[in-house]
Amino acid sequence: MRKVIELLVILLIAGFVDQGFSLNMVEWVFNPFFIIVLLFALRYGLVMGLASFLLTLGYYMVEMSLSGGDVFLLFYDPDNYVELLYILVVAVLGGLFSTSWKERYESLHYTYEETNDENIEMKEVIELLEQSQRSMQERVLESEYSLKRLYDIAKALDQPSPDLVRNEAIRLIADLFQSEEVALYHVDSSQHAMRLFVRKGSGDSFPQTIFIDRGSMMYQRLFAEKTITIRTVQDEEDAPVLAGPVLSNGTIKEVLIIRDLDFARLTNYEIQILSILLDWLADRLEKSHKAIMKEEEKWMYPGTGIYYKEAFDEKVHVQEKRSQTYGVPYSTLKMDFNDTEDRSLLEVEVILRAYLREMDIIGYDEDNRQLLFLLPGTESSKSSIVEDRISKYLHEKGVRYAE
Numbered sequence: 001m002r003k004v005i006e007l008l009v010i011l012l013i014a015g016f017v018d019q020g021f022s023l024n025m026v027e028w029v030f031n032p033f034f035i036i037v038l039l040f041a042l043r044y045g046l047v048m049g050l051a052s053f054l055l056t057l058g059y060y061m062v063e064m065s066l067s068g069g070d071v072f073l074l075f076y077d078p079d080n081y082v083e084l085l086y087i088l089v090v091a092v093l094g095g096l097f098s099t100s101w102k103e104r105y106e107s108l109h110y111t112y113e114e115t116n117d118e119n120i121e122m123k124e125v126i127e128l129l130e131q132s133q134r135s136m137q138e139r140v141l142e143s144e145y146s147l148k149r150l151y152d153i154a155k156a157l158d159q160p161s162p163d164l165v166r167n168e169a170i171r172l173i174a175d176l177f178q179s180e181e182v183a184l185y186h187v188d189s190s191q192h193a194m195r196l197f198v199r200k201g202s203g204d205s206f207p208q209t210i211f212i213d214r215g216s217m218m219y220q221r222l223f224a225e226k227t228i229t230i231r232t233v234q235d236e237e238d239a240p241v242l243a244g245p246v247l248s249n250g251t252i253k254e255v256l257i258i259r260d261l262d263f264a265r266l267t268n269y270e271i272q273i274l275s276i277l278l279d280w281l282a283d284r285l286e287k288s289h290k291a292i293m294k295e296e297e298k299w300m301y302p303g304t305g306i307y308y309k310e311a312f313d314e315k316v317h318v319q320e321k322r323s324q325t326y327g328v329p330y331s332t333l334k335m336d337f338n339d340t341e342d343r344s345l346l347e348v349e350v351i352l353r354a355y356l357r358e359m360d361i362i363g364y365d366e367d368n369r370q371l372l373f374l375l376p377g378t379e380s381s382k383s384s385i386v387e388d389r390i391s392k393y394l395h396e397k398g399v400r401y402a403e
Contacts, residue, residue, distance in 0.1 A: 003044055010036060011055050026063055033059065037091050045102060046095030053091040057084060153277055157284045161292050163318060166198050169281045173256065174200050176273060181205045181259035186359050187252050191223065194255055195357055196377045198326050205259050208377045218243060223252060228275060244274060246282045301364065304346050312363025312372050319376055331383035333373040335390065351397045355390065
């Protein structure tokens with residue numbers, strides 16, 4: 001429509017100028033209508049060239065009629081129809097020339113677009129190749145870095161005591177996953193509850209005791225599958241992001257819990273490193289525990305697991321440092337012990353161990369005849385409750401003590 005309107009407007013303007021000023025432009029040597037036909041044919045092709053010729057022919061007929069001439073002379077008089085035939089030939093040749101160039105242009109344009117598309121595809125392929133190359137380089141570097149990381153982990157976990165091993169494990173895991181909320185829980189012998197050992201993060205994130213049967217489905221899966229477990233959409237909102245077992249002879253002794261981490265770091269590579277770390281942690285805990293128990297036999301009353309007063313005070317000092325560093329609470333108790341019935345310390349320990357947790361430490365002050373208790377993970381505000389329960393339990397078992 002734009003082309004047709006453009007043609008009509010130009011011809012109408014030329015016609016009005018010709019008629020308005022009686023210029024008789026059709027008789028000029030440089031006929032403006034001939035130029036109009038030529039330009040439209042060259043610009044828009046054969047169709048518009050023929051259209052401009054037909055409109056020009058129409059104007060010639062109108063001009064002949066208005067001037068009082070015979071319209072049929074346009075087609076019978078050689079002086080007239082030769083000129084019109086010449087304009088027609090110019091329209092056809094100009095149109096064909098323009099159309100051929102347009103087709104050539106379209107062909108070149110199509111070739112250009114095709115080449116451009118191929119270039120885009122080649123660029124994408126090159127980018128993929130570069131990404132693959134970078135990925136392979138990263139894997140090679142990761143492989144080399146893995147050896148160093150594994151060496152650093154093995155070196156860091158080579159500590160003389162279980163507490164130091166756990167502290168280093170928490171530090172390594174927090175660094176591995178860039179997490180600020182990591183904790184290690186001890187699992188009691190009944191496999192029904194977990195007690196906080198050491199943590200990094202706020203106390204609100206990690207309760208002192210987690211009951212497995214009443215806890216998250218995630219913990220139940222962890223104890224059923226005995227492998228690293230990641231939270232799913234079916235788990236509760238307060239479930240941790242990741243939990244990993246520390247196994248000893250096929251039994252879960254401790255549980256690692258991570259509450260926040262960058263999921264971009266949760267790759268197969270990082271999970272494998274974590275799995276190796278937990279295996280080493282279990283091995284080092286077992287070995288260090290055996291070594292420390294053998295070494296600490298001289299700090300215990302013969303045949304018992306009850307510490308001398310000096311050794312017990314040292315345990316309290318270590319727990320105080322752990323509390324300052326990791327924010328893990330603890331409490332101590334003292335109970336006057338009356339052994340008038342000649343009940344040995346070994347018998348008292350057997351009775352107490354049935355009630356106390358595995359992580360609790362018992363000491364005895366021989367000078368003041370006092371039983372000493374170190375309760376890791378128990379807040380001082382709750383120590384009186386524990387003391388009342390111990391007193392009640394000792395009374396039920398017939399153990400005499402000074403109230």
